[in-house]
Amino acid sequence: MTLLYILAFVLLCVALGYLFRVIELSRELKTEKEWVPTESDNRMMGRFFLVFVFVFITWSLYQIYQYGYKCLPKSASEHGLKVDELMKYNMYIIWFVFVATNFVLFYFAWKYYGKKDRKAVFFAHDNKLEMLWTVVPALVLAFIIIFGLKYWNEIMDKSTDEKAIKIELYSKQFDWTARYAGVDNAFGLDDYTQIDGGNSMGLDTTDKKCFDDIIVKNEIHIPVGKEVDFQFRSRDVIHSAFFPHFRAQMNCVPGQVTKFRFTPTITTAEMRKDEQVIRNMKEINAIRAAKGEDPFEFDYVLICNKICGVSHFNMQMKIIVESEKDYKAWLAKQKAYKTAVVAEKN
Amino acid sequence: MGNSHGHTVAVGHEHELHHAHAHDDHHEESFVSKYIFSMDHKTISRQFLITAVIMAVVAMMMSIIFRMQLAWPGEKFAFINMMLGDKWGKDGILDPNMYLALVTIHGTIMVFFVLTGGLSGTFSNLLIPYQIGARDMASGFLNMLSYWFFFLSSCIMIGSLFIEDGPASGGWTIYPPLSALPEAIPGSKLGMTLWLISMSLFIVSSLLGGLNYIVTIINLRTKGMKMTRMPLTIWAFLITAILGVLSFPVLLSCALLLIFDRSMGTSFYLSDIYIGGRPLDQVGGSPILFEHLFWFLGHPEVYIVLLPALGITSEIIATNSRKPIFGYRAMIGSMLAIGFLSFIVWGHHMYMTGMNPFLGSVFVFTTLLIAIPSAVKAFNYITTLWKGNIQYTPAMLFSVGLVSSFVTGGVTGIILADSTLDITVHDTYFVVAHFHIVMGLSAIFGMFAGVYHWFPKMFRRMMNKKLGYLHFWITFIGAYGVFFPMHFLGMSGVPRRYYTNSNFPLFDNLGDINELVTVFAIIAALGQIVFLINFFYSMFKGQTAPQNPWNSNTLEWTTPAAQHIHGNWPGALPEVHRWPYDYSKPGAERDFIPQTVPLGPDEHDGGGH
Numbered sequence: 030m031t032l033l034y035i036l037a038f039v040l041l042c043v044a045l046g047y048l049f050r051v052i053e054l055s056r057e058l059k060t061e062k063e064w065v066p067t068e069s070d071n072r073m074m075g076r077f078f079l080v081f082v083f084v085f086i087t088w089s090l091y092q093i094y095q096y097g098y099k100c101l102p103k104s105a106s107e108h109g110l111k112v113d114e115l116m117k118y119n120m121y122i123i124w125f126v127f128v129a130t131n132f133v134l135f136y137f138a139w140k141y142y143g144k145k146d147r148k149a150v151f152f153a154h155d156n157k158l159e160m161l162w163t164v165v166p167a168l169v170l171a172f173i174i175i176f177g178l179k180y181w182n183e184i185m186d187k188s189t190d191e192k193a194i195k196i197e198l199y200s201k202q203f204d205w206t207a208r209y210a211g212v213d214n215a216f217g218l219d220d221y222t223q224i225d226g227g228n229s230m231g232l233d234t235t236d237k238k239c240f241d242d243i244i245v246k247n248e249i250h251i252p253v254g255k256e257v258d259f260q261f262r263s264r265d266v267i268h269s270a271f272f273p274h275f276r277a278q279m280n281c282v283p284g285q286v287t288k289f290r291f292t293p294t295i296t297t298a299e300m301r302k303d304e305q306v307i308r309n310m311k312e313i314n315a316i317r318a319a320k321g322e323d324p325f326e327f328d329y330v331l332i333c334n335k336i337c338g339v340s341h342f343n344m345q346m347k348i349i350v351e352s353e354k355d356y357k358a359w360l361a362k363q364k365a366y367k368t369a370v371v372a373e374k375n
Numbered sequence: 376m377g378n379s380h381g382h383t384v385a386v387g388h389e390h391e392l393h394h395a396h397a398h399d400d401h402h403e404e405s406f407v408s409k410y411i412f413s414m415d416h417k418t419i420s421r422q423f424l425i426t427a428v429i430m431a432v433v434a435m436m437m438s439i440i441f442r443m444q445l446a447w448p449g450e451k452f453a454f455i456n457m458m459l460g461d462k463w464g465k466d467g468i469l470d471p472n473m474y475l476a477l478v479t480i481h482g483t484i485m486v487f488f489v490l491t492g493g494l495s496g497t498f499s500n501l502l503i504p505y506q507i508g509a510r511d512m513a514s515g516f517l518n519m520l521s522y523w524f525f526f527l528s529s530c531i532m533i534g535s536l537f538i539e540d541g542p543a544s545g546g547w548t549i550y551p552p553l554s555a556l557p558e559a560i561p562g563s564k565l566g567m568t569l570w571l572i573s574m575s576l577f578i579v580s581s582l583l584g585g586l587n588y589i590v591t592i593i594n595l596r597t598k599g600m601k602m603t604r605m606p607l608t609i610w611a612f613l614i615t616a617i618l619g620v621l622s623f624p625v626l627l628s629c630a631l632l633l634i635f636d637r638s639m640g641t642s643f644y645l646s647d648i649y650i651g652g653r654p655l656d657q658v659g660g661s662p663i664l665f666e667h668l669f670w671f672l673g674h675p676e677v678y679i680v681l682l683p684a685l686g687i688t689s690e691i692i693a694t695n696s697r698k699p700i701f702g703y704r705a706m707i708g709s710m711l712a713i714g715f716l717s718f719i720v721w722g723h724h725m726y727m728t729g730m731n732p733f734l735g736s737v738f739v740f741t742t743l744l745i746a747i748p749s750a751v752k753a754f755n756y757i758t759t760l761w762k763g764n765i766q767y768t769p770a771m772l773f774s775v776g777l778v779s780s781f782v783t784g785g786v787t788g789i790i791l792a793d794s795t796l797d798i799t800v801h802d803t804y805f806v807v808a809h810f811h812i813v814m815g816l817s818a819i820f821g822m823f824a825g826v827y828h829w830f831p832k833m834f835r836r837m838m839n840k841k842l843g844y845l846h847f848w849i850t851f852i853g854a855y856g857v858f859f860p861m862h863f864l865g866m867s868g869v870p871r872r873y874y875t876n877s878n879f880p881l882f883d884n885l886g887d888i889n890e891l892v893t894v895f896a897i898i899a900a901l902g903q904i905v906f907l908i909n910f911f912y913s914m915f916k917g918q919t920a921p922q923n924p925w926n927s928n929t930l931e932w933t934t935p936a937a938q939h940i941h942g943n944w945p946g947a948l949p950e951v952h953r954w955p956y957d958y959s960k961p962g963a964e965r966d967f968i969p970q971t972v973p974l975g976p977d978e979h980d981g982g983g984h
């Protein structure tokens with residue numbers, strides 16, 4: 030930390046020193062046209078650009094090497110694999126365009142730096158060239174659009190799986206509550222005016238369908254390999270349910286029900302054995318050890334991804350993906366809404 | 376066209392010329408009417424610029440404060456305590472509410488006050504009358520009002536920083552219900568009211584300015600200044616102004632409905648809400664309606680920010696490559712296409728709101744279409760450099776920088792536009808990286824380029840070249856250093872608008888990226904001191920500007936260098952005979968032919984030879 034301060038201070042001094050020297054110099058040269066770039070200025074700036082583009086491209090490659098493994102591990106959901114694959118190809122394309130275009134730009138910036146004896150070529154337009162760079166991007170974009178929309182429609186299609194597990198996620202400042210549909214596999218109605226201490230999700234207590242619904246806090250469990258059909262509601266402001274490891278996200282909007290479905294494919298236990306995850310956890314735990322904190326084990330999380338107030342950064346919930354057997358055992362231990370309320374009243 | 380008006384003013388000035396003390400009457404103007412409530416486009420342009428520079432410094436300081444928090448959460452900084460006092464920076468630790476407030480006001484100032492008011496206000500005002508050969512704006516009075524509304528709204532925005540509950544803090548997009556309910560966040564109390572008032576005044580300013588720009592460009596062009604002979608700057612300002620005039624009123628209605636919801640109990644945006652221990656009465660509204668209205672302005676807004684920068688650099692790149700801009704008509708066509716398309720893409724900010732997936736598909740399609748004209752522009756710039764004779768003025772450096780960041784930021788837009796991919800990167804730091812590289816870098820580079828290039832027209836002096844070089848390199852390297860690594864944060868799943876990323880352990884090992892970003896941010900911010908010194912020093916002590924320092928073709932360089940004249944040209948208005956890009960034309964004596972030079976006997980106008 031102090032090192033950084035010192036570094037910043039030194040840089041500032043150097044910069045200021047340089048600055049005043051330049052001002053002094055240019056004052057002496059007042060009679061000359063200081064503002065006109067000389068040939069040596071042009072050469073120097075041209076060379077800087079050329080060096081810059083090499084450093085820039087190398088540095089960006091270095092970042093992929095240095096930070097790449099910190100990015101999200103392989104997708105833990107079925108549709109996520111498609112998202113990742115599409116992302117990969119799109120990244121190749123934009124990476125190529127980024128490198129090629131920047132390279133050509135800075136190469137020209139160097140190659141054609143101003144010289145006394147150089148004369149620019151009067152080249153005002155060329156229909157063929159312009160056609161070329163209208164049509165080529167259009168073709169590339171056509172591919173991007175077609176594949177993007179194909180996957181988008183597959184992912185966003187309504188659930189048709191009768192046996193899908195129904196879970197409602199209810200957001201409020203600043204936590205998540207989940208509701209499982211219970212034995213009837215249907216959610217009871219809700220009514221926000223009925224919210225109170227015992228009915229934090231605002232269920233409509235006159236609707237019998239609510240009675241078997243199961244309300245859980247802190248963590249949700251879902252079975253591997255089965256489709257989960259999520260629906261989202263919000264009590265106060267807009268939140269966003271973001272499941273980074275499952276490549277899933279949906280806003281929670283007050284007064285509205287939104288939906289997203291996915292099928293988890295990797296259990297929490299399996300994900301903990303993933304190489305990339307292990308590497309990251311090692312790093313995280315080394316950092317925690319240095320601060321004297323307990324070691325941490327990987328878990329899937331649901332986090333809030335729409336600014337929702339002061340504790341937006343701390344609105345999270347654990348997600349546990351497990352075998353169907355473990356899931357059923359866990360679910361059996363949860364109390365249905367009615368039993369929970371009755372138990373509380375006694 | 377436009378001559379009738381031009382003449383009435385011109386007569387007075389021509390008459391004046393016959394007097395020995397030709398300009399005495401201007402000296403008689405009082406200080407107030409000359410510098411403060413001036414109706415002269417040049418003075419108004421300088422007023423806009425200086426206000427914007429001050430606003431930019433404020434917004435930049437904010438970004439440094441919250442970047443320090445993100446890199447070293449929990450660390451105590453005397454600097455933060457000094458800037459924010461004990462209330463918001465107790466013991467040198469940034470308060471989480473203040474964090475959100477700073478992010479919000481930073482974004483608002485940068486987007487609206489610096490890059491909309493500042494950029495368009497400065498350069499449209501300065502260049503429209505100069506480059507089309509007009510004495511002034513169509514209405515000097517409305518123009519003056521436009522600045523003073525801008526000034527007032529800036530004061531209110533800055534003033535809101537000092538109130539009890541702190542300024543607005545729901546993000547610059549102020550989505551309700553967060554922004555509508557004072558119970559939801561302290562910033563939605565008085566702070567939000569002030570934000571809304573300030574922005575309403577800002578919109579008034581922007582509309583007054585925009586209407587004036589459009590009318591001036593259409594009506595007051597000098598003889599021979601056909602639309603197809605206008606410099607690309609003017610085309611850019613025209614399209615920008617049209618976008619603003621069409622979209623800002625929508626923002627105003629959007630804000631008005633929010634004001635109603637906040638203070639009159641209506642429910643345009645509210646429904647089924649339980650907050651502060653009680654259910655609200657409002658039912659039937661939809662926060663999504665707000666998002667539609669907001670982004671109907673919000674997306675054109677990013678082009679309102681970008682197009683003037685692109686126009687400015689088109690001019691600078693052509694001048695300093697000593698070549699005509701490549702594909703003049705294609706450049707105009709692509710700006711028109713971008714302008715049109717920008718109105719039908721707003722939904723790409725809303726893929727995750729639960730909108731009908733089919734509607735989402737439509738927005739994917741329109742959004743990706745915009746990439747085509749954008750690509751055409753980028754390639755045309757690059758071809759303009761090809762076989763040029765590039766003169767590296769600081770303005771030219773920033774222009775080349777703009778082309779680079781326009782490409783680098785543009786390509787990540789393809790990811791965000793693709794709804795399937797947006798599922799994972801929506802609202803993460805990937806977005807922050809993307810929009811800073813396109814808006815933050817490109818538009819700011821365009822603004823710097825404009826300042827270096829037209830400083831002589833604004834202040835009659837030259838800025839220092841060497842300091843300009845230093846400023847460019849610190850800014851260019853620093854800015855990429857700040858925003859490139861942010862892509863990786865985003866792809867690790869880090870959401871934006873988080874007070875800290877280390878509250879739960881998942882992102883703990885991203886601390887090194889966060890530190891790197893902040894160090895670059897501090898370096899880049901310090902680099903701006905070089906600019907400020909150069910700017911203010913040159914204003915008073917810079918070398919005296921000649922009439923046409925860059926050997927440029929456009930009309931502003933035909934006005935006298937020595938003094939600012941009311942009406943711009945001492946004699947008759949100049950007459951235009953050719954397009955503005957005759958640089959290095961074969962057969963010409965020098966490597967530039969000003970627009971006022973008549974065509975030779977077998978000479979063709981425009982790009983043909």
Ligand code: HEM
Nearest residue numbers: 435438478479482485486546547807814815871872873896
């Ligand atoms: C000194 C250079 C700058 C730095 C270090 C910086 C940094 C940041 C950071 C870290 C955020 C917060 C991201 C988040 O948590 O969501 C942010 C937000 C933002 N910045 Fe900048 N920024 C800079 C310059 C600019 C410029 C030039 C613009 C002009 C377009 C700009 C526009 C914005 C906007 C619109 C937001 C979003 C505010 C919001 O989330 O409501 N910034 N900036």
Ligand SMILES: [Cu+2]
Nearest residue numbers: 268333337344
């Ligand atoms: Cu939230």
Ligand SMILES: [Cu+2]
Nearest residue numbers: 673674721724
């Ligand atoms: Cu947009």
